[in-house]
Amino acid sequence: MLKRKSIGLLGAFVLLIAIIGGQAKTVPCKLKDVKYGKVCVCTADYCDYLDNPTLSKDDDFAIISSSKQGLRFELNTGSFGSKDTYAIEDYVEPASKFAASNDTILSKLWDQAIDSIFSQSATPASSITRSVTLKLDRSKRFQKIEGFGGSFTGAVSYLLNNFKEQDIQDHLYKSYYAADGLGFNLLRISIGGCDFDLNPWAYNEEPQNEVVLTGMDKLHERDVLRVGQIKRMKEVSGETNLRIKGAAWSPPKWMKTNNEWTGFGQLKREYYQTWANYHLKWLDLMESNGLPIWAISTGNEPLNGIFFMFFVKFMSLGWTPQMQAVWLNDYLGPTIRNSKHKDIIIFGNDDQRFTSPLWFKMMNRTRPNSVDYIDGVALHWYWDEIFGNSFIHKTNKYMENKIQIISESCIGDKPWQKAAPLLGSWERGEKMARSMMSHLQDGFHGWIDWNIILDEEGGPNYVDNFVDAPVIADTITYTEFYKQPMFYVMGHFSKLVPEGSVHIEAVASNINLDCIAFIRPDNKIVAVLFNSGRADLDITIVDTIRGELKVNVPAKSIHTLYYN
Template identity: 50%
Template sequence: MKAIWLSLLLLLQTGVALTTTTTTPCLLRETSFGGVCVCNSSYCDYLAQPVLKDNAQIVLISSSKNGLRFSRTDGSFGQVAALEVQDRQEFDANFKADAIVVEQNKAWLQLANLPKPFAFNVNIKTVQLLINRQQLYQNITNFGGAFTGSVSHILKQLPQELQDHVYKSYFHSAGIGYNSIRMSIGGSDFDLQPWAYNELPINDLHLSNYTALDPRDLQKIEQLQRLKRVAELDELKIMAAAWSAPLWMKSNARWTGFGQLKSQYYQTWADYHLKFLELMQSKNMPVWAISTGNEPLNGVIGFVFIHFMSMGWTPWQQAIWLNDYLGPTIRNSTQRHVLLFGNDDQRYTYPSWFRKMRASRSNALDYLDGLAVHWYWDEIFGPQLIDEALTEMPNKLLLNTESCIGDKPWQTHGPELGSWGRGEHYMRAYMQDLQHKFNGWLDWNLVLDERGGPNYVNNFVDAAVIVNTTSRAEFYKQPIYYAIGHFSKFVPEHSRMIETRTNETASIAQLSTVGFQRPDGSIALILYNGENLPLRVLLQDSERGELSLQLPARSWHTIIYK
C-alpha cells in the first residue's frame, strides 16, 4: 500500500489526530497545469522543523516539478558518495509525472504518456558553490501575506478545522513559518465592495463617526486571534496601508480615477491613520508598521487601467503630508513605536520618488523607517534601481509588500492550479530581492477561490493557496506555496544573509543560490536548479568543508547544517 494511504489508515485505526509537530506527506493531485497538495478538515501536509543532532549532520529539503514537496534527505559532511535527491514519490493513483533518472552520464527520461523509458547521453554539469559565512549582509525581519477582506470572507465560509489548517499551513513552524500579515485601513481592491472609515458625515474634520472598528475588521481580528492560537504564534507583525480616503476628502469624490487628497484634509488623514492604530491596539492586535499609502501613482497615472480603490499622490505632495502631518502625528502619540514605510509602489518609481520627496521637504525621509516595494514590473525594471535607493538611504528597512501573478494581459487571469512555472517565477523573484538586500517579503492574498477572487471589480489573480469554495471541503497548496516556504520556513526572523558564490557565468548560470546564518548559528542555503537537466553541486563551506550534492531538474532545495 502506498505510504500516504498507509499513514491515513493508521490514523483511522488508532484514532490519533495529527498534530503540527508531525511530518505528514503531501496528498498530490494531478491538474492540467501540474500538481497540487490537497488539504481537508482531517488531513494536511506538514513538515516538522529539522533539528540537527550534531555538527556533521545535513538536512536537505527538496521540492520539484516532478512531485517532491518538502521531501527530506539526511546526510553528513565527510560522506564519500554524493548526497542525492531521489526525484520520485508515491503519487496519488491519478497523478502521472515525467521523470529523469541519472546513472553516471546517461539520463533515462520517463515520459508520463509512454509505457517505457528511453535513454540519451548527456553531460551532467557540476557547479562549485562557495559559502563564506564570515561575510554578513542584511537582517531578515518578516515573511507573510495579505489578510484582505476577500481572504476573511473565504475563511468565514469554511469549517473551523479547515480554517485551522490554513492558519497552521502558513503560520505554524511545521507549516511555512509566516510571522506577518498585511491588511488595509478601510477597503482594498480585494474586498466585496469599496469602503472607508467615516464615509459619513461628510466634511467631518474631527472624524466623529470613527470611534470603533468596522465589523469587517472585527471579523478579521477574531480570525487573527484564532490564527495566533492555532499557529502557536506569540507575535504577529501587522503591516497596514490605506488604499483610499473617504470620498469627501478626495478631489474627484470617487473611489477610483484621477483623484488626490484635498490639502485641507491633510491633518484629518493623518488623524485617520492614528485612530486605526489606537483602535487596533485596544483590541490587543497592535500594528507593527504602516505605509504612506498603497500604490500612490494609481490615482495619478494608473487610473487609465486601474478601476479599484486608489488615491493619487505625487512625491512632492506626499513629502509635505509625511513631514508636516503624518510623521509628527504618529511620533507624538502613544503609537510612536509604529514603523513608517514609504512609497508602497512599483520598483520603477525608485529612487526618483524619494529624491523628489527630499526636494519638497528636506527632512521628510527622516520619518521613514523603511521602504516598501511591489513586484509587478520587476521583470522589466532591474534591481539596480533598488541598489541606488539603498545607497542614498542605507539605514532603511526594505520590504516587498505585494506580489501575485495572473495580473498581466498576457497571463491567465486567476489560478493555474499546480503551475510549477508560476512557482519558479516566485523563486526567481525572492532570490533576486534577497540578493539585493531586502529584509523580507509580504505576498498578496493568503487564499483565493477557484476563480482567483472574489472582489468587486472581478480582478482575478493567482494565490499560493486556492480554496474550493464550491464544496468548502478542501483547499490546494500550489507550487507557489512551496517556493515561498523554502524561504519563510527555514529563514526565521533575525537570520543574516551570508555570501554565496558559484563558478558559473551569471548570464548562463544553471544554479541560483542565497544563504543565511540563522539565529541559532546554523546555516540555511536555498538552491534553485531551473533547467531541465539534473545538476551536481560541489558545496565548499569556509568552516565545514566540502559536500557533493546531486539535484534533480526543475527543483529547489533548502540545505540546513551547523
C-alpha cells in the same frame, strides 16, 4: 545515497498512531494532478505539514526538496564529511494514487507505503547531469532578515468565512504561520478597504466632513470579522510575534478632490491633518482589539490616482512625491512620532520599483529631510521584468540604511499573463523563486505576498481584478483547498529563515545554480538551492567551517539545506 523516503508499513502505523495521539506534526502532501501540474489537497481532517528538522550532531544536515515532478517538502538527512554524493531522488508516479477523499487516513498511509516501496526500483536515471561548486563563507555578512508573510484582504476573509468547518480554516492559518507550516511572521492588511474586497469601503464614511472621526470609535463591521479571524490565526498557529503592516488604499470619499473611490483624485488640503489622525486612530483601534501594529505605509500605489486612473478601477488615493512630502513631514510624521505609537515602522512608496528613485529624490527636494520619518522602503514586484535592479540601487542612494521589503506580489496581473489561477503551475512557482532570490541577494530584508487564498477565478473582488495565489479554495463545496507550487517555493525561503537571520556569502561557480544562504540567530546555516534547468545537478557545497558536502538534485527543483 539519499533516496526518496519510504515510510513503509511500520512507518505508516507509527504515523497513524501519532496522528491519533496528537503527537505528529509531519504529515505528507496529498498530491493531486490538476490542469497545469500538481497541488496538495487539504480538507478539514487532512493537511500536510513538515516539522522542522533537528540536527543531533555537528556534522548533520537536513535538506528539504520540492520539484516540478511532484516532490513537496520532501525531507532527507545525512552528514558532512562523506565522500559519497547524496542523491535526492525525484518523485515517481505511483502505481496507485491516494484513494478517494472519503478514504480513511490509515488507507491513505497504507497506499502511500505500498506505492513508495514499489516505486523505488522504477526511478528513471537522468540522461544529463551538470555540476557546480557552491562556496559559503559565514564570515561575510549582509542584511538582517525581518521575515516573510502574506496578506489578509477582504477577499481572504470572505472565503475563510464560507468554509464549512473551523478545522479547514485552521489548516490554512497553520499552513502559513505555524512552525510546521511556512513559519511566516509578517502580515499585510488594508486600512479600510482595498481592491480585493467585495465592495469599496473606508472608516468614517459617515458622518461626512467630520474631522473628529467619531466613526472610528469602534471596528467597522468588516473588520470585526477579519480581526477575529487574524486573532484565531495567531492562536492556532502559535505565532506570538506576528508583525502586521497596514496600508490605506483610500480615505472616505468626502476627503478626496473627486469625491470618488477611484479615478483622478487626491486628498483635499484641509484634510491633511485629518488623514494623519485617521491613521493614528486606526492604530489605537487595532491595538485595543488585540492586534498591535508593527508598521504602516504612506499609502498603497500613490500614482494610481495621478497617472494610472484610466487602467486602475479600484480604490486609490493620488499623491505626487511633492504632495506626499508635505503630508509626511508636516502632518503624518509628527502625529505618529509624538504619540504612543512613536516607534512604529513607517514605510514609504508602497509602489512599483520604477517609481522609487525619483519619488524619494523629489520628496527630499520638497521637504528637506522629510524621508527621515521613513524607516523603510516597500516595493511591489509587478513590473520588475521590465525595470531592472538598477532602480533599487538608485533608490539606495536616497534611502541608505532603510529596511527594504517587497510588500505585494502576485501573478496574473499582466496583459500577457492569464488573469486567473493556473492550478498546479510549476512555472509560476519558478517565477516567484527567481524574484525572491533576486531581491534577497540584492539586500532586501523581507517579503510579503498578496492574498493568502483566492477562489478558482482569482477573486472575489468588486472590479474583477483576477490574479493567482499560492492557495486556491474549492468554492463549489467549501470543504477543501489546494496548495500550489508557489506555496512551497515561498516556504523554501521562509520556513527555516526566522527573523534575525543574516544573509551570508554564497557563490556558485556557474549559472546552473541560483542560491542564497543565511546564518540564523542560533548560528545554524540555511542555504536555498534552486535548479531551474532541465538537467540533474551535482552540487559540491564548500563551507568555511563545516567542510564539503556533495548533493545531486533533480531538474526543475528547489531545496533548503540546513546544517550546523
